[in-house]
Amino acid sequence: MRLPKILALIVLCGAAVPVAAQQPSDKALAKLEQARQATPSSVAANRSLGIWYYKHNRFAEARTALDVARRLDPKDGVSALYAGMSAEAVEDFTGAKDAYNTYLQVGKTRSVRSDISKRLVALSRKELHAAAKSAIANESRIAQQPGDVNQVAVMPMTFSGTDQTLAPLGRGLTDLLIGDLARSSQVQLLERDRIQAIVDELALAKAGATDATSSVRTGKLVRAGRVVQGAITQTGARNLTVNAAVLNVASAQQQGRDVTASDVLDQIFAMEKNIALGVFDQLGVRLSAADRTALEQRPTRSLQAFLAYSNGLVASDDGRYDDAAKFFDQARNIDPGFAQALQRAQAARAAQQGAAVTNAKVESGLRGAEGAAVSAAETGTTTNTGIGSTLANAVGDINPSAANNVNTGTGGSQGSAPPPARDATAEKTGTDQPAQKTGTVTIVIKKP
Amino acid sequence: MRLTRLVLPALLLAAVAGPAQAQGLGGVTLATIPQFVSIKIGTGASAKTVTQLSVPLVAVVPIGSRFNIDVATAYANSDVSTNGASVSSISGLTDTQVRANWTLGSDAAVITLGLNLPTGQYTIPEEDAEAAGQIGSDFLLFPVSSYGSGLSTTGGLALARTLGSWNVGIASSFRKSTTFDAFKASNGTSLQTLTFTPADEVRARVGVDRMVGDGRLSFGLTYSSFGNDEFDNHSYATGDRFIGQASVFVPVSGADLYVSGWTLYRAKGEQLGGVSNPETVSDGSVALGLHVGDVLVEPNVEGRFWQVDGVKAGMLGNVGGRLRFNLGQLTILPGFTYQFGQLYDTANTGVSTDVTGWRGSLMIRLK
Numbered sequence: 001m002r003l004p005k006i007l008a009l010i011v012l013c014g015a016a017v018p019v020a021a022q023q024p025s026d027k028a029l030a031k032l033e034q035a036r037q038a039t040p041s042s043v044a045a046n047r048s049l050g051i052w053y054y055k056h057n058r059f060a061e062a063r064t065a066l067d068v069a070r071r072l073d074p075k076d077g078v079s080a081l082y083a084g085m086s087a088e089a090v091e092d093f094t095g096a097k098d099a100y101n102t103y104l105q106v107g108k109t110r111s112v113r114s115d116i117s118k119r120l121v122a123l124s125r126k127e128l129h130a131a132a133k134s135a136i137a138n139e140s141r142i143a144q145q146p147g148d149v150n151q152v153a154v155m156p157m158t159f160s161g162t163d164q165t166l167a168p169l170g171r172g173l174t175d176l177l178i179g180d181l182a183r184s185s186q187v188q189l190l191e192r193d194r195i196q197a198i199v200d201e202l203a204l205a206k207a208g209a210t211d212a213t214s215s216v217r218t219g220k221l222v223r224a225g226r227v228v229q230g231a232i233t234q235t236g237a238r239n240l241t242v243n244a245a246v247l248n249v250a251s252a253q254q255q256g257r258d259v260t261a262s263d264v265l266d267q268i269f270a271m272e273k274n275i276a277l278g279v280f281d282q283l284g285v286r287l288s289a290a291d292r293t294a295l296e297q298r299p300t301r302s303l304q305a306f307l308a309y310s311n312g313l314v315a316s317d318d319g320r321y322d323d324a325a326k327f328f329d330q331a332r333n334i335d336p337g338f339a340q341a342l343q344r345a346q347a348a349r350a351a352q353q354g355a356a357v358t359n360a361k362v363e364s365g366l367r368g369a370e371g372a373a374v375s376a377a378e379t380g381t382t383t384n385t386g387i388g389s390t391l392a393n394a395v396g397d398i399n400p401s402a403a404n405n406v407n408t409g410t411g412g413s414q415g416s417a418p419p420p421a422r423d424a425t426a427e428k429t430g431t432d433q434p435a436q437k438t439g440t441v442t443i444v445i446k447k448p
Numbered sequence: 449m450r451l452t453r454l455v456l457p458a459l460l461l462a463a464v465a466g467p468a469q470a471q472g473l474g475g476v477t478l479a480t481i482p483q484f485v486s487i488k489i490g491t492g493a494s495a496k497t498v499t500q501l502s503v504p505l506v507a508v509v510p511i512g513s514r515f516n517i518d519v520a521t522a523y524a525n526s527d528v529s530t531n532g533a534s535v536s537s538i539s540g541l542t543d544t545q546v547r548a549n550w551t552l553g554s555d556a557a558v559i560t561l562g563l564n565l566p567t568g569q570y571t572i573p574e575e576d577a578e579a580a581g582q583i584g585s586d587f588l589l590f591p592v593s594s595y596g597s598g599l600s601t602t603g604g605l606a607l608a609r610t611l612g613s614w615n616v617g618i619a620s621s622f623r624k625s626t627t628f629d630a631f632k633a634s635n636g637t638s639l640q641t642l643t644f645t646p647a648d649e650v651r652a653r654v655g656v657d658r659m660v661g662d663g664r665l666s667f668g669l670t671y672s673s674f675g676n677d678e679f680d681n682h683s684y685a686t687g688d689r690f691i692g693q694a695s696v697f698v699p700v701s702g703a704d705l706y707v708s709g710w711t712l713y714r715a716k717g718e719q720l721g722g723v724s725n726p727e728t729v730s731d732g733s734v735a736l737g738l739h740v741g742d743v744l745v746e747p748n749v750e751g752r753f754w755q756v757d758g759v760k761a762g763m764l765g766n767v768g769g770r771l772r773f774n775l776g777q778l779t780i781l782p783g784f785t786y787q788f789g790q791l792y793d794t795a796n797t798g799v800s801t802d803v804t805g806w807r808g809s810l811m812i813r814l815k
Contacts, residue, residue, distance in 0.1 A: 034739060040774065075510060108514075108551075375659075390615040390657055390666075391551075391558055394606035397653045397670055398621035399560040401545040402504045402520035416589050416731060416750065416766075418691045418710045423584030423594040424646040425572075425630050428677050428684055428719050431581020434489055434498075434588055434762070434791060434803075 028052060028380025036065070043073040044373070050079065051377035054086050062086040063095075070102070077107035078366070078373045081116070085359050093127035112365045115357045121347060122354030125319060128197035135221040136201055142221060146250050149225035152283065153190045154178045155215050156199055157242075161234020165307075166265075170232055171317065172310030173242065173272055176299070177228070180276040183294050186285045190222055196317050198222060219249035226255065228279055238265045244275050246282040256282035268306070269298050305335035312344055321352035477508040479813040483591045487805035489791065493531055498582045500526045502591040514551045519544065521567060524592040526579045536579040540569040543596050560604045560621070568596030571629040571641060586712060586729050587754040587762050591809075597646055598628035604651075614658045623649040627678070645678035647686050660698060668693040679720065687717035687726060704737030706748075725757035733766075744772040750785075756794045764789035764803060781811035 032052050036045040050066035053059070063086045069079035084099030100116050100123070107113050135142055154177055157170040175192055182189040198218050219227035230244035241262040246255040259278030261271035276295060280287055287295070300306055312327030328345035331338050366374055396404040400420035426432035486499045504522035511517065525539035544565040551558050572580045572595070583590040604621025630644035650673045657666030670693075674686035695708035709732040717724040735748035747769040754762035768785030785807045793799040 037742065040742075390617040390655060391556075391606055391608040393655055393657075393666070393668065394608065394617035394619035394653055395549055395558045395560050395604070397655070397668065398604040398606060398619040398651050399547060399562045399602045401518060401547050401562065402522060403506045403508055403518035403545070403547065416733070416752075418693065418712050418729075418731070419586050419589060419593060421593075421597075422586075422689070422714075423581075424597060424677055424686075425644055426581040426584030426594070427686070427717075427724070428644070428679055429577065429581060429631075430719050430721070430724070431577055432584035432586070434487075434582065434585050435496075435801075 028378070029056075031380035032377070043069050043076055043079070044376075046072065047076060047079045047082075047373060048377035048381070050086070051082050051374055052380070054082050054089075055378065057089075059086045059089045063090075070099075074102070075106045077103050077109075078370050081107060081112070081362070081366075081370075084116075085362070088123070091126075091130055093123055093130050097123055097127065107370070109365060109367045109370050111367075112362055112370075115354075115362055115365060118350045118354035119357045119362075120354065121350040122321075122352075122357075125193075125197075125351065128193055129201065131194070132197040132201040132221075135198065139217075139221060142223065145223065147219065147223035147225045148188070149248075149250075150187050151190060151222075151224045151226075152181065152187045153195050153219050153222050153224035153227045154181065154192070155218060155227060155229040156192075156196060157230040157232050157244075159232045159234075161232075161240075163234060163237075166232075166234060166240075168310035168314045169240075169268065169307065170310075171313040172306055173232065173268070173275075174230070175310075175313060176269075176272050177230070177244075177276055177279070179299075180273070180295055181228075181279065181283075183291055184280065184285050184287060187283060190224055193317075194222060200317070213252075215247055216249055216252045219247065224249055226283065230275070235262065239263070240265055240268065240271065242271050242275050244279055246279060266303055268303060269301065299340050300331070300335045300338040302335040302338070305331040305338050305341065308334060309338065309341050309344070312341070312348065316344070316348055316351075319355075321348045321355060324348035325352060476510070477506075477813060479506045479508075479811065480504060481506075481591075481809060481811040483807060483809040485590055485805065485807040487588055487787065487803060489803050490801050495530070497529050498527070498579075498588070498590075499529070500524060500583055500590050500592060504591070515548070517546070517548050519546050521545070522592050524583075524595070526583050526590070526592070528579045528582055536576050538569060538572065538576045538579045538595060540595065541567050542592055542594070543568040556607065556609065558606045560602075560606065562602040562604075564597060564600040564602075566596055566599050566628060568594075572631055574631065574633050577631060586714070586727070587752065587764070596628070598626050598644070600625040600646070606653075614656050617655040618653065619655075620650070620652045623651070625649075630679075642680040643678075644680070647675040647677045649674050660696065665696045666694070684718040684720070687715035687724060689714050703739070706733075706735040706737065708733055727757070727761070728755045729753070735770075742773055746770040746772065746783075748785075752789070759794045759796060760792050761794050762789060762791045762803070768807075770809075779811075779813040781809075781813075783809045783811075 029052055032045070032049040036049050046065045046069035050062045050064075050069060053062035053065060063083060066079045066083040066086060069076055070083060073079070080099045080102035084096045084103060087093075087095035087099055097120060100120055103116055104113055104120075107116070154174055157174050157177075159167040159170040161167075178189050178192050181187060195218065198221050202214065202218065215227045215229040219225075225248070227247045227249055228244060229247060230242065233241045233243070235241050239262070241260065244259045247253070248255045259275055259282060261274040261278075263271050273295060277287075300309070308327050308331035312324045312331065315321075315324035315327055325345050325348040328341045328348060331341035332345060335341070363374065397420075404420070423432060480503060482501075482503045484499070484501050486497060488495050488497045490496055502522050502524040504520060506518065506520045508518040509516060521544040522542045523540070524542055526537065527534050528536040544567045545562060546565065547560065547562040549558050549560045580595060582588075584593045600623055602621050602623040604619060606617060606619035608615060608617040610616075625646040625648060627643050627645040629641050631642045632639050633642055634640070651670065653668060653670040655666065655668035657664055668691075670689075670691040672689040674688060676683040677686050678684075690713045691710060693708070693710040695706070698705045709730070711728060711730040713728050714726060716726045729752065731750065731752045733748055733750035735746050738745045738747075748766075750766035750768075752762075752764040752766075754760075754764075764787060766785050766787050768783060770781055770783035772779065772781045774780070787803070787805040787807065789803045791801040791803055
């Protein structure tokens with residue numbers, strides 16, 4: 001009988017604790033809402049309210065309040081930061097990037113700026129996939145809007161063969177082909193990452209079924225006018241055949257003829273150049289002599305480095321940034337002149353670090369006035385009690401100006417402040433002493 | 449010359465605020481705080497009334513997240529009258545202060561550089577010296593205490609960091625002043641222009657503050673050390689100054705309670721014709737911010753005590769109130785204070801003089 005009573009007491013306490021814990025929080029919200037109601041154009045009031053909403057997972061309301069704070073003071077870093085985190089929480093990655101970029105410009109805590117820079121890299125992948133999902137969700141509407149004929153999407157090349165270690169060459173060759181086709185100003189190449197996100201979402205890569213129909217569908221989703229699709233076929237232990245074709249998205253018909261290159265594996269870079277020249281022909285692009293010379297440039301001549309690079313692309317596309325960075329490093333070690341591998345390694349490392357940046361880490365990193373603004377919001381206050389005001393007081397005191405009076409805010413007393421500076425001439429003539437007597441002040445200077 | 453003094457502050461304000469306004473104001477703050485003060489000393493026909501109407505103009509412009517410039521100047525009319533008749537009066541622009549602040553790190557340090565431009569009224573005629581002097585009282589505290597102190601520059605550095613639950617700020621500055629024509633006085637046969645060079649000043653401050661519940665507690669101590677003032681080639685020692693400050697702000701039952709106090713101590717120095725005795729001015733105030741709808745109502749009381757060389761010289765009580773509300777992008781703060789107190793004869797004769805007055809202010813801030 002005694003045990004059930006104890007258990008009942010524990011259960012009651014367990015139920016009571018959340019209620020008790022909620023009370024100060026509700027009180028804080030009431031204070032913040034009251035403060036905003038009293039001063040709707042107060043940056044601090046809107047910011048604090050937005051932070052409070054964010055911390056209680058009320059992201060839509062947080063964004064509303066924080067957006068007001070940002071409009072009132074575009075240089076308020078904390079508002080931008082929390083607006084970014086709130087937008088990210090509701091998967092508005094474009095809004096999140098915009099807010100984070102604002103924090104990078106106006107935010108004052110260096111470590112948080114560094115964290116946010118890394119996070120932005122990781123956010124790009126999320127943004128691409130969110131855009132892809134959105135495009136697929138709105139496919140019927142998007143398909144009605146024809147893409148610009150000069151917009152060209154290069155689909156990821158498929159690989160078929162017995163040696164699956166060569167399969168990543170599909171991503172690598174696609175990357176090279178996009179780079180080469182982009183050398184002409186007559187066509188605009190869509191980003192590989194964007195195409196890959198659509199393909200991933202459509203699960204085409206997984207199914208390995210890049211056919212004309214699905215390529216056209218992808219082309220419509222990215223609003224491309226034409227699509228280049230290709231395939232790599234292993235025709236022997238060390239032989240490859242690469243095929244490519246240009247499809248017109250509007251008509252869903254192939255434009256021109258197939259482009260084919262076959263050779264030994266070691267000649268893969270020469271094959272890619274032939275494919276690029278053939279695709280230019282099918283796209284109706286006439287290359288200048290300078291374009292052709294530029295086309296001869298190769299980022300690497302090492303097959304092993306390129307294979308490592310291709311593996312890095314696959315890992316990066318899958319969001320495995322740690323693996324990606326290792327593959328790109330490997331490519332760079334094999335061929336130290338492989339500049340693209342270095343760039344990709346840096347991006348993958350930044351994305352890896354960015355993925356590890358949690359909201360809690362960002363928030364705990366805020367220092368000075370920015371940290372104090374968040375602390376104030378948690379307790380339901382809007383007063384800036386941070387180090388920034390300590391510093392402002394110090395500056396105002398040692399270099400006084402009437403401008404000090406401008407920032408009198410809530411709680412700023414109407415009581416008189418001490419005289420910021422002496423009136424030297426009045427002090428020396430003694431005319432600053434209040435007295436009932438009036439009359440002309442006679443200044444007598446004793447001659448030495 | 450007079451036109452230059454009028455135009456220069458206007459140009460500076462326009463130059464600072466103009467481009468920012470063109471960009472939609474941005475983070476620019478523009479403010480004006482017109483105030484009228486009237487203080488009557490004594491009673492009856494011999495009573496003296498000192499009045500001042502001041503209209504300061506301030507522009508604060510942030511340039512990037514770490515740099516800001518502010519410009520401040522004021523127009524003021526000060527008058528001393530007896531029996532309703534003006535006996536000494538001075539009006540015009542004051543000096544213009546241009547200040548640039550550069551923040552380093554995450555609110556870790558600020559380098560500040562100030563310039564006092566001599567746009568104010570200089571070379572004060574003998575008959576206006578009383579009006580110009582009375583407003584400089586550290587006890588009565590007029591909004592504009594000086595019409596001009598000559599061209600000077602101030603450079604300083606402030607540092608702040610957190611130590612436990614306290615924020616600690618330390619700061620120091622140096623002010624270099626230059627010579628200017630201060631008075632026109634008769635030497636018996638003709639008017640003589642007297643030059644004045646304010647002493648250079650080294651100022652240091654230590655301040656600490658911390659959160660107390662939802663409020664804030666802060667203390668500050670400022671020390672100013674001066675060289676000698678030079679008045680018409682004569683050198684006069686200037687007493688060093690100490691200012692101690694304390695304040696606490698606490699939200700109480702939906703209201704904001706603000707209690708503050710300060711003490712100014714000026715050490716013994718020299719003045720024309722003799723010794724300038726040490727003096728102390730102490731002030732304490734309590735204000736309560738009440739949220740009434742969209743308006744903040746702030747009643748307040750304040751007391752001030754003045755001693756000269758350890759002898760009671762004056763007491764002043766202030767009772768007033770201030771409102772704060774928004775009109776669009778404008779923040780409006782009208783305020784009114786009634787003042788009453790007494791001045792005492794420092795020769796300990798027991799003679800005292802009544803002091804009564806009032807001050808009204810209207811702060812308008814646009815951001």
